[in-house]
Amino acid sequence: MDDFAEFLEHELSEAVEVKNKDSLRRSVRLLATNMVEKHQYDSQMSGLRSDIQSVTDTMKQGFEHMEQRFEDMNRRFDNVNRRFEDVNQRFRMMFTFITIGFTVLATMSVLFKFLA
16 A cells, blocks of 8 residues: 555656646645555445345345245134134024024914914
8 A cells, every 4th residue: 555655656756847846745645545456345235235135135035034934824814714604604593593492482373372
């Protein structure tokens, strides 16, 4: 990095008129320290890409897990619906038999009153 700073300082002093060499040296050092080398940038970007990929994979696994849980809940709701339908069928049958029974009793009562 120091070689790069010296090279940059030399090139800038050759290219432009320098009024203050210390100011030029400070600005070149500031540029050189803030400059990121390509291999550092590439390694940071590949690390960032792998982190994003791992987050994406984790999210996909979470979505698959939640989808499985929703399917399980749907199966349970279907089972509960079947039980309610069975109970509803029993109540319908019971209501039908009670209605038939009352109808028979009422009919018999009316017949006995007319015949007696």
